[in-house]
């Protein structure tokens with residue numbers, strides 16, 4: 001059994017919300033044109049209202065508009081973040097590497113060519129850096145931090161805040177992107193972030209420089225189970241790898257027609 005409700009059962013609010021969450025997409029090419037300060041406040045306000053474990057609200061935000069700070073962040077991204085990702089990717093099967101870091105021939109020689117990949121976000125007029133304060137987890141039950149739970153209450157809360165902020169940006173007609181920071185220390189130094197806090201990700205916002213393209217998701221029939229887990233839907237390792245091959249097959253051509261330096 002698939003649908004629990006008939007297809008016409010909905011509300012205007014849901015339809016409006018659906019339009020919003022299906023319109024949101026990662027915009028990796030933003031125009032440098034300024035965005036109104038009030039828009040930035042509205043995005044921050046959405047993040048403030050996110051769910052968090054025991055309402056511990058572990059988030060703080062740095063709004064970066066200063067070009068000099070942006071430049072330093074991009075330098076850290078190229079020197080440390082991309083360097084780390086690139087060499088990690090070279091350890092994988094060639095066809096399964098992230099397309100931006102697939103190189104042919106000698107990897108060390110090719111590194112210079114691809115090191116500035118994924119840096120278009122530096123052109124965004126505003127960057128919102130999402131910070132997390134792990135001490136706020138003290139507000140929740142101790143069990144949330146033990147036996148394999150690690151920092152999940154912290155990162156889950158930050159992801160919730162981020163989702164609302166990305167949606168708020170979309171609702172204001174802005175584009176946004178999720179820039180993962182894998183090696184945080186250099187970025188924390190640039191921004192003067194205290195040691196105890198973490199950088200969750202950087203959320204660049206601005207008006208989009210690209211046209212909307214349709215994006216895809218796995219169908220509900222594949223990912224939803226009713227009452228108990230449907231073993232027929234369980235994917236073997238081989239099937240998961242097949243999914244990855246298919247995913248890469250779709251994104252590789254797009255990456256390989258872009259000049260180096262573009263995300």
Ligand SMILES: Cc1cc2nc3c(=O)[nH]c(=O)nc-3n(C[C@H](O)[C@H](O)[C@H](O)COP(=O)(O)O)c2cc1C
Nearest residue numbers: 024025026027028118177178179180181215216263
């Ligand atoms: C945890 C997480 C990490 C991500 N890291 C990056 C990133 O470092 N760079 C990037 O361009 N996109 C990043 N993304 C965006 C995803 O690539 C994107 O959401 C996904 O491909 C679906 O595309 P869409 O956002 O356009 O719908 C990240 C998203 C999430 C949730």
